[in-house]
Amino acid sequence: MANRLTTFGNDLYTGKRSFNFVGGRKKWYAVVAVLLILSVLVPVVRGFNFGIEFRGGSQFHIAGVADATSQPAIDAVASVAPDAVAKVTIVGNQGVRVQTDQLEKAESEQVSAALAEAYGVDPSEVTSSFIGASWGADVTRQALFGLLAFLLLAAIVMALYFRTWKMSLAAILALLADLIVTTGVYAAVGWEISPAALIGILTILSYSLYDTVVVFDKIRENTAADGQESRRTFAESVNLAVNQTLVRSINTSVVAALPVAAILFIGAGALGADTLRDISLALLVGIIVGTWSTVFLAAPLYSQLREGEPAIRKHDQKVLKERERASVSKADAEELTTA
Amino acid sequence: MAAPSKRSTRPTPVRKAWRSLTWLGVIIVALFGINAAGVMWAGGSWTPKLALDLEGGTQIILAPQLADGESVTQEQLDQAVSIIRQRVDASGVSEAEINTQGGQNVVVAIPGELDDQTRARIESSAKLELRPVLLADVATNQSIDPSASAQPTDAASDLATTPTAVPTDGSDPSWITPALQDQFDTFDCASIDSSGANAAPADEPLVTCDSGRTIKYLLGPVEVSGENITDATNGMVTTQTGASTGQWAVNIVFDDQGTKDFATVSQRLFALNGQTPRDQFAFVLDGAVLSAPQMNGVITDGRPQITGSFTQESSKALADQLKFGALPISFTVQSSDTISATLGTSQLEAGLIAGLIGLILVVIYTLFQYRALGTVTIASLVIVGVITYLTITILSWREGYRLSLAGIAGLIVAIGFTADSFIVYFERVRDELRDGRPLVGAVEAGWKRAFRTILASKGVNLLAAVVLFVLAVGSVRGFAFTLGITTVIDVIVVILFTHPMLQLLAQTRFFSSGNPWSGLDPNALGAVYRGRAEFRKPVAVPATKVASSAKEAQKRQTIAERKAAQVDATVGASEGKES
Numbered sequence: 001m002a003n004r005l006t007t008f009g010n011d012l013y014t015g016k017r018s019f020n021f022v023g024g025r026k027k028w029y030a031v032v033a034v035l036l037i038l039s040v041l042v043p044v045v046r047g048f049n050f051g052i053e054f055r056g057g058s059q060f061h062i063a064g065v066a067d068a069t070s071q072p073a074i075d076a077v078a079s080v081a082p083d084a085v086a087k088v089t090i091v092g093n094q095g096v097r098v099q100t101d102q103l104e105k106a107e108s109e110q111v112s113a114a115l116a117e118a119y120g121v122d123p124s125e126v127t128s129s130f131i132g133a134s135w136g137a138d139v140t141r142q143a144l145f146g147l148l149a150f151l152l153l154a155a156i157v158m159a160l161y162f163r164t165w166k167m168s169l170a171a172i173l174a175l176l177a178d179l180i181v182t183t184g185v186y187a188a189v190g191w192e193i194s195p196a197a198l199i200g201i202l203t204i205l206s207y208s209l210y211d212t213v214v215v216f217d218k219i220r221e222n223t224a225a226d227g228q229e230s231r232r233t234f235a236e237s238v239n240l241a242v243n244q245t246l247v248r249s250i251n252t253s254v255v256a257a258l259p260v261a262a263i264l265f266i267g268a269g270a271l272g273a274d275t276l277r278d279i280s281l282a283l284l285v286g287i288i289v290g291t292w293s294t295v296f297l298a299a300p301l302y303s304q305l306r307e308g309e310p311a312i313r314k315h316d317q318k319v320l321k322e323r324e325r326a327s328v329s330k331a332d333a334e335e336l337t338t339a
Numbered sequence: 340m341a342a343p344s345k346r347s348t349r350p351t352p353v354r355k356a357w358r359s360l361t362w363l364g365v366i367i368v369a370l371f372g373i374n375a376a377g378v379m380w381a382g383g384s385w386t387p388k389l390a391l392d393l394e395g396g397t398q399i400i401l402a403p404q405l406a407d408g409e410s411v412t413q414e415q416l417d418q419a420v421s422i423i424r425q426r427v428d429a430s431g432v433s434e435a436e437i438n439t440q441g442g443q444n445v446v447v448a449i450p451g452e453l454d455d456q457t458r459a460r461i462e463s464s465a466k467l468e469l470r471p472v473l474l475a476d477v478a479t480n481q482s483i484d485p486s487a488s489a490q491p492t493d494a495a496s497d498l499a500t501t502p503t504a505v506p507t508d509g510s511d512p513s514w515i516t517p518a519l520q521d522q523f524d525t526f527d528c529a530s531i532d533s534s535g536a537n538a539a540p541a542d543e544p545l546v547t548c549d550s551g552r553t554i555k556y557l558l559g560p561v562e563v564s565g566e567n568i569t570d571a572t573n574g575m576v577t578t579q580t581g582a583s584t585g586q587w588a589v590n591i592v593f594d595d596q597g598t599k600d601f602a603t604v605s606q607r608l609f610a611l612n613g614q615t616p617r618d619q620f621a622f623v624l625d626g627a628v629l630s631a632p633q634m635n636g637v638i639t640d641g642r643p644q645i646t647g648s649f650t651q652e653s654s655k656a657l658a659d660q661l662k663f664g665a666l667p668i669s670f671t672v673q674s675s676d677t678i679s680a681t682l683g684t685s686q687l688e689a690g691l692i693a694g695l696i697g698l699i700l701v702v703i704y705t706l707f708q709y710r711a712l713g714t715v716t717i718a719s720l721v722i723v724g725v726i727t728y729l730t731i732t733i734l735s736w737r738e739g740y741r742l743s744l745a746g747i748a749g750l751i752v753a754i755g756f757t758a759d760s761f762i763v764y765f766e767r768v769r770d771e772l773r774d775g776r777p778l779v780g781a782v783e784a785g786w787k788r789a790f791r792t793i794l795a796s797k798g799v800n801l802l803a804a805v806v807l808f809v810l811a812v813g814s815v816r817g818f819a820f821t822l823g824i825t826t827v828i829d830v831i832v833v834i835l836f837t838h839p840m841l842q843l844l845a846q847t848r849f850f851s852s853g854n855p856w857s858g859l860d861p862n863a864l865g866a867v868y869r870g871r872a873e874f875r876k877p878v879a880v881p882a883t884k885v886a887s888s889a890k891e892a893q894k895r896q897t898i899a900e901r902k903a904a905q906v907d908a909t910v911g912a913s914e915g916k917e918s
Contacts (some may be wrong), residue, residue, distance in 0.1 A: 005708065009766075010864055013773050059440065070679075090679035091398060097678065131446070132439030138421035139813045146810035146819075150803050157802060161795055196745035199818045203749065206803040206822060207756065213796035214763055221788065248766045252759045254704055259697030259755040263748055267693025275392070275682060276690050279745050283752055 009247035015240060022239040025300035032177060032297050039184020048187055051194045052087070052101055053135040058108055060098040061091070062115055063125045072118035073098045080110045085192065099131060135195050143198075147205070151175075154209060162220055166305040171212040174298035178208040181293075182286045189281065197278035204286025211252070212294045218245045219299065231323075233316040238303040242295055253291040260284045352783060353846060356839035363722070363835035370729040374736075383736040387728075388450065390434050390743035393687055395680040396450035400440070401462060401670035411443065415667040419445055422663050423461050424812055429659040430460060431739025434746075434817045445670060450741050453675050456652055464625050464669040465660035467565030469601070470545060471509045471608060472619040472631050474523055474557035509559035510607055510617050514544045519557060528552040549628040551648065556628055558621050562604045567597025571661035573654035576646060587649035589658045590642065598641025608634035622647075624657070625669065682744055690744055694751035701755060709765060712858030715844070716761045719837045723757050726828050734824070743814075746821055753825035760797070760833045764789040765858075768841070772864045778853070782845045786838050793833060800826045 011017035021028070062073075070088035077086040077100055084100040091097050096119065103111060108128055116123040155168040162168070182204055186197060219241040223234065230237060260283045268277030306312055377383025388394070401423075403411045416439045423445060427435045436448040447461060506513045515523075528548035541561040548555045570592040575583040593601055604620060611618040612634070621631040622645045630647040649657070698720070706713035727750065734740040742750075768785035776784060804823030808816055844850045853860045 006769075006864065009769070010773060013770060056438070087681050089395070089398075089681050092676040092678075095676065097398075129441035131441075132416070132420070134436045134438040135813065136417065136420060136438070138417070138424070139811075139815065142810060142812045143807070143815045146807045146815070149810055150806040153806060154799055154802055157798065161798075195814050196748075199745055199749065199814060202807070202815065202818060203752065203822070206800050209799050209803070210756075210759075210796045213799050214759070214792055217792040217795055244770065245766070248759075248762050251704075251708060251762045251766075255701050255758045255762065256752070256755045258700040258704065259694055259751050262697030262700060263690065263693045263751065266696055267689050271685075271689030271693060275686060275744050276693070276748050279748050283748075 005247060005250070012243045012246050015243070018239065018243050019246070020239060021242045021295055022235045022300045022303045025304065028296040028300060032293075035181050035184075036177060039181045039187075042184050043187035046187060046190065049190060049192045051085075051192045052099060052131075052133075053195050054133050054140075054193065055102065056130060056132045057099055057101045058103045058111075058128060059131045060100075060112060060115055060126055060128045062096040062098070062119050062121060063094065063127075064121055065094050065096050065119045067119075068094060068096050070096070073115060076114040076118040077111055080114050081107055102130070135198075143202075147202075150205075158213065158216075162216060164306075167216050167220075167302055170298045170302035170305060171209060171216065173301060174212055174293045175205065175208045177297055178204060178286060178290050178293050181289050182282060185285045186282055191278060191281065194275070194278045196275060197282045200279040200282030201286065203283060204290055207256070207287060208290035208293065211249075211291050212298050214252075215242060215245050215249070215294045215299060216302070218242075219302065230315070231319060233319050234307055234312045235303045235316075238299055242299045246295070249291055249295055253287060256287045256291075257284060260287060352779065352842045356842040359835045359839040363832075363839075366831070366835070367722075367726065367729070370726065370733065374729055374733050377733065377736050381736075383733070385732065387731045387735040388739075388741045389680075389687075390741040390746065391436055391448055391450050391678075391680070392682045392743050393680050393684075394450060394741075395678050396448060397453045397675055398678045399447045399449070399453055399458075399461070399675045400673045401445040401447060402443070402673040403445075404669045404671055411668060413439075413442055416442070416445060419666050419668065419670070421812075422666050423447060425663040426460050426659050427457075428812055428816060429663070430457065430656075434741060434743060434814050444673065448678060453672075456656060458672060459653075460656045460660070462670045462672055463660070464666040465565070465657070466625055466665035467568070467661055468541070468561045468623040469563040469604070470558035470561055470621050470623055471604065472556055472616045472621050473510070473512060473515055473544065473559050475616040475619070475631065476523070476555050477553065508607060509562050509604065510611060511559075512617070514559055515557060519544055519546065522546050523555065523557045526555050528555055545623070545626075547623065547626055547628060549631070550624070554628075554631075556616075556621055556631065558623065558628075562620070563593065563597050563600045565661060565665055567593050567600070568661050568664075569594045569597075571658040573649075573651070573658040576644070586646060587651055587654040588647075589645045589649070589654050589661065591645065591661065593641035593643075595641075598639070601641055601643065602637070602639040605634055605636075605638045609637050629657075686744060687747070690747055690751075694748070697751065698754065701758060705758070708858075710856045710858035711849070711854075712765060715837060715840050716758060716765075718840065719761055719832055720754060720758060722836050723754055723825075723828055723832050726832065727754070727825060730824055730828065740817075740820065743817070745814075746817060749818065749821050750825065753821065757825065757829040757832070760793050760829055761837055763792055763796075764833065764837060764841075767792075768859065769864055772859060778845045778851045778859060779842075781859075782838075782841050786841075790834075790838075793830065797826050797830050 008017070012019075068090045070090065073088045073096055074086050077084055077098060081100065081103060084103065087099040089097045089099075096115075098111075098115065100111070112126045112128055113123060116126045151172060155165075155172055158168040158171060159165040179201065182201055186193070186201075191197070219238050222241040222244075223237045232240065260280050263276050264280035264284055268274060268280060307316065374383060374385065378385060403415075403419075405411060420437050420439055424435070424437045427437065427447070427449065435450070438446055440446045449457065523546050526546050526548070529552065541564065543560055545558045546555070547558065568591055572590050573587060574590055576586040576588045577583055608618050608620055615633065616631070619631045619633050622629040630645055632646065645657075701720075702713075702717050705716045709716060731740065731742070731750075735742070764785065767789040768781050771781035771785045772778065774781075801823060804819045804826060807819035808823060811819060850857045850859055
């Protein structure tokens with residue numbers, strides 16, 4: 001009756017089956033490096049497509065509209081500038097406010113004319129102006145400031161909790177990789193960067209660190225319990241911990257990704273809730289990357305950082321030497337029996 | 340008498356579990372009660388308020404107040420937007436939208452209606468100056484009030500003797516030139532405009548009135564200005580014994596420079612004690628005197644308190660204004676219109692439907708993975724959902740919290756994240772079962788280890804929420820608020836519901852017998868040792884493994900290690916023989 005993932009979990013727990021996350025780190029680092037380079041190159045080549053909340057844009061106000069609805073404005077803007085996303089708001093009873101990306105002067109005049117026609121008002125009733133960014137430099141500055149403060153504090157808290165700054169360093173490095181890859185994928189898709197997308201990326205930041213702490217806590221437990229008596233090298237202890245939490249990692253990424261995927265594919269895709277696609281794409285990519293960067297990047301990095309420590313190196317050498325001697329004497333023993 | 344004795348024989352985990360569940364019940368009932376009270380008596384609601392994108396609100400166009408020929412720079416506008424945003428943020432988590440328009444105006448879109456308080460909060464410049472009082476008189480010169488006019492008359496007689504001397508400090512009466520005296524004598528409080536039309540350069544005296552327009556003042560040059568304020572809060576005035584007087588005040592904290600300057604003024608004015616009004620100093624806000632207290636002691640800690648005719652709301656508004664600094668220019672509300680939602684209700688419905696489908700998928704996956712144990716996860720998620728909904732509804736009533744579409748998506752996702760606490764916990768319990776512990780012991784031991792992990796990892800989340808809430812502005816702040824709420828609720832539910840439920844279920848036959856459908860089947864989990872030296876044949880482990888996994892100590896080792904250990908033992912034995 002045992003379900004396959006449960007059996008798989010048992011094998012991972014006992015070490016019957018084991019994935020070499022720590023030992024094969026060169027391979028994983030290479031994969032991460034390629035992803036990072038792509039994630040940096042894509043935005044450099046294509047550029048980020050920031051929304052009007054960041055760059056400001058053009059605003060049109062149509063006064064004296066008899067029947068104020070939003071659809072005519074959306075159609076009118078699309079007829080002149082098909083790429084521009086129009087945000088339409090009804091102001092009072094007879095006014096319509098249309099915000100679009102920054103338009104050229106000529107385009108702007110065309111849109112004005114099209115809007116006047118669409119709502120059947122005199123062209124003089126349509127005024128246009130430039131609007132500044134609602135997500136201004138001050139919001140970005142404060143958010144970045146908050147972010148740096150958070151990373152610094154989180155690094156300190158983790159270093160105190162785990163009693164080693166090396167875990168903090170590995171966790172923060174993995175987090176940065178998550179951020180770069182998530183923004184890279186977002187840029188590759190080419191969707192407009194909206195405040196919602198940035199909020200999604202911020203959520204990922206907290207989620208990624210959270211996930212790393214869960215796995216690192218198991219590593220802490222294993223390496224602390226093993227101590228000097230262990231027959232495992234440090235890297236093997238770390239690897240066993242990652243394997244033992246692997247079922248959790250799988251379950252967690254599935255459970256966290258399911259609602260996001262539903263919002264992305266069903267909500268935004270099928271039902272047309274466009275504004276949700278920004279945040280859900282950033283979240284979906286981030287959850288997957290955030291979970292797996294812990295396994296493939298943070299844990300091997302941590303192990304690598306610690307292996308150089310004299311005490312750990314001495315212990316590892318002892319373990320390996322004993323193991324070598326054991327296999328030699330085992331071979332001897334086999335020789336004896338066959339002889 | 341049978342009941343208590345029976346009660347005491349119950350195992351402690353069960354009693355603890357019921358206690359935790361009772362607390363959870365109390366919390367939920369209390370939240371319901373608070374919200375119900377809010378709905379009945381204080382304008383609360385059973386649904387959370389929605390943000391601008393879903394509900395619309397009010398669009399306020401603010402035009403700068405400029406003298407003829409003066410113009411406003413983009414830099415000033417950006418600065419104004421930044422300050423207005425902080426002021427609006429300080430009034431709650433409503434996610435207002437603020438930007439500039441046409442290089443001239445500031446547009447503020449807020450959910451809901453524009454009330455007088457919000458209007459006052461955003462449009463006034465809030466430029467604070469501390470000036471020493473040189474002269475004070477009742478506002479209406481025509482009807483002479485003997486009690487109030489006595490002192491200014493004395494001061495005026497001083498004026499005649501020192502008309503041209505260079506003033507030595509801010510309180511020096513030689514500031515009062517005959518021209519100023521004349522301006523003061525003829526000053527009509529009705530002519531002052533609270534928006535700062537009667538401004539004077541910082542290094543020159545100022546003639547103005549209090550904001551109630553009952554007293555007029557001739558004030559010395561600025562001694563300390565609002566730029567030196569690092570923090571401002573509102574609170575009740577307390578007496579020396581700590582009793583509250585019921586009067587609202589704004590407490591200011593100055594920076595180093597401000598503290599030094601204020602201490603100097605304080606010393607000087609205290610020395611003038613008795614020479615009223617020259618022992619008074621005035622808090623001047625946008626050109627009008629808020630209050631002009633006497634210096635009753637030397638204040639060297641840079642923490643003065645402004646009193647006046649404040650209410651709780653107006654003192655809070657002023658504190659917020661002072662904290663975030665003065666606007667570079669004053670604005671007036673040019674127009675204020677209701678605006679519609681930019682997203683239709685169809686978008687909200689689509690989001691909710693999709694989120695619901697997502698959560699149903701989570702339920703199916705959880706049941707598949709954890710069998711009957713999955714129902715605990717689902718029940719926990721439902722509890723998380725209920726508590727989150729109630730909390731958000733209450734916060735939207737008390738703190739002006741509003742849900743945007745992105746916020747709703749964030750909440751649905753956060754509920755998905757919450758499930759991880761349960762997964763971490765269940766996996767630890769399973770690990771303990773694999774180590775051969777009986778279920779009750781496994782639940783307790785698994786909980787101990789899982790709880791530590793959950794606290795540490797959720798602590799990181801909470802840290803992110805608190806830091807971003809304190810430091811960030813605008814929608815980032817709203818996000819941090821949501822993250823913080825869901826994290827705290829998650830931890831509460833895992834402590835007060837998930838763990839107690841598991842403790843209780845561990846007592847039932849269905850779970851403790853390791854029913855294959857319970858999700859905690861030791862056989863399926865490959866447990867090899869059942870405690871008290873009772874061995875049983877593992878089903879899921881291949882027969883070749885059985886022998887080697889007989890001892891608990893070996894069970895945690897990898898195959899290679901185990902082999903090595905076996906050989907090691909033989910080698911050790913042979914070595915022993917040799918010696």
